[in-house]
Amino acid sequence: MYFGQTFILAVVSVTGFASAQEKVICNETQAACEGYFCDETLSSMFLFMTHNSYATDERVFIRNQNFGEEDQFDAGIRGFNFDIYDIDGELSVDHTPNENTWTPSPYIDSVRGVLTGMDKCENRNEIVIVDLEMKNSGYRTNLRVAEPWGDKVIKNFNATKPFSHYIAKGQRVLLLTNKDSSDPSIGIHRRKDFVTQNGYDWSCNMDEPDFAYREGPKNDPSSAKLMNHFCYTFKLPDELDSGRVNDEQTIMYHSRIFEQQPVFGSFPNIIMIDFYDKGNIWPAQELIRNRNKYVGDELEDGTRCVAGTTCLSCKNEYSYWYSKAMTACGTEPCLQDGSRCAAGTSCNNCCSDSYEYWDSLLFSACGKEPCSDAGTLCWSGSTCDECCSGDYDCPWYGLGYGCSCD
Numbered sequence: 001m002y003f004g005q006t007f008i009l010a011v012v013s014v015t016g017f018a019s020a021q022e023k024v025i026c027n028e029t030q031a032a033c034e035g036y037f038c039d040e041t042l043s044s045m046f047l048f049m050t051h052n053s054y055a056t057d058e059r060v061f062i063r064n065q066n067f068g069e070e071d072q073f074d075a076g077i078r079g080f081n082f083d084i085y086d087i088d089g090e091l092s093v094d095h096t097p098n099e100n101t102w103t104p105s106p107y108i109d110s111v112r113g114v115l116t117g118m119d120k121c122e123n124r125n126e127i128v129i130v131d132l133e134m135k136n137s138g139y140r141t142n143l144r145v146a147e148p149w150g151d152k153v154i155k156n157f158n159a160t161k162p163f164s165h166y167i168a169k170g171q172r173v174l175l176l177t178n179k180d181s182s183d184p185s186i187g188i189h190r191r192k193d194f195v196t197q198n199g200y201d202w203s204c205n206m207d208e209p210d211f212a213y214r215e216g217p218k219n220d221p222s223s224a225k226l227m228n229h230f231c232y233t234f235k236l237p238d239e240l241d242s243g244r245v246n247d248e249q250t251i252m253y254h255s256r257i258f259e260q261q262p263v264f265g266s267f268p269n270i271i272m273i274d275f276y277d278k279g280n281i282w283p284a285q286e287l288i289r290n291r292n293k294y295v296g297d298e299l300e301d302g303t304r305c306v307a308g309t310t311c312l313s314c315k316n317e318y319s320y321w322y323s324k325a326m327t328a329c330g331t332e333p334c335l336q337d338g339s340r341c342a343a344g345t346s347c348n349n350c351c352s353d354s355y356e357y358w359d360s361l362l363f364s365a366c367g368k369e370p371c372s373d374a375g376t377l378c379w380s381g382s383t384c385d386e387c388c389s390g391d392y393d394c395p396w397y398g399l400g401y402g403c404s405c406d
Contacts, residue, residue, distance in 0.1 A: 033164040035125035042159040042224045046288045049079025049272045054093040064274045069113030079129045085136040099136040111148040132177045142188040153187030159222045200228035204241040213263045227268035246279025250312045301330025322346040337367025359383040376405045
């Protein structure tokens, strides 16, 4: 890529070279990098990544996506996740529980789908991040994985540099691998050196994803933070529930919780999803790219809500409120000592974490009831038990009940 001159793009063929018929000429010049990614770094940019990007109905038994890589790119997806199987020197994509393929598809077809979108003139400054899960690798697998991307591969990546540094050199594809046997000189970078991510074992009947640390640098401001945000029903991708999971409010709510985890400490830079066409992810992308944390119509603390549905519109993390006898947005304020409470329910919300029956209130209350000073009127057999001295006097006119503390 050259700035200030005629801009030439070429679609990469299977061999990595472009024929004369494949060349596309953009009849416009550009003096400087323009577009979203130009001024961003790995830790400041944001994009959505599809989980098992190739796993469509015509390719696998159990799909994670409804549309292929080219359609995904055209829709706005800029992150792709591939399980790689190198068998007898042939690269395939598939998704199985072991290193064997069941319904393999050529890896080159997935690459070609992404490159078709990248090679359009209007996408000349777009960055793509590719997560390569090596399920079966062999001799020179890294080299064969990188080759189909041609000269678009980012080599010797430095996460502190803005993407414009690489775009100026025509390098726009960042390849990350789960394997330790990476090779930055050819553009294969070890994922856990650059991306910090949470767990991905999330059952759809649970309210929240697995926010536990999975891998990546800890307390590194230059690393990308990836939030795995796809759930399973009976360990299978759930297309129907993806509509809820991919809702704008749900994404923003979980992103705020993700940020609160000390090991992440910031909003996600990458969110990995199933069935990107379900729900509505794009408003969330615009909000996060503009450094917003809220949609703007979130429910305030104390608003009653239903876990898993309306609670995902809360401004702050929701919880069970004893005073409301149901879930509500935010955290219920604790009860100060002396506040009446019900044993086994609202008494669990005492600030002092203790409660007892208060004779003066004829009810259970938070904390320990203060003792009564000398001269305080009391009733024998009840409030007189709270005399500080432990003694009390019952004059004859008190009829044995009306007393005072000694």
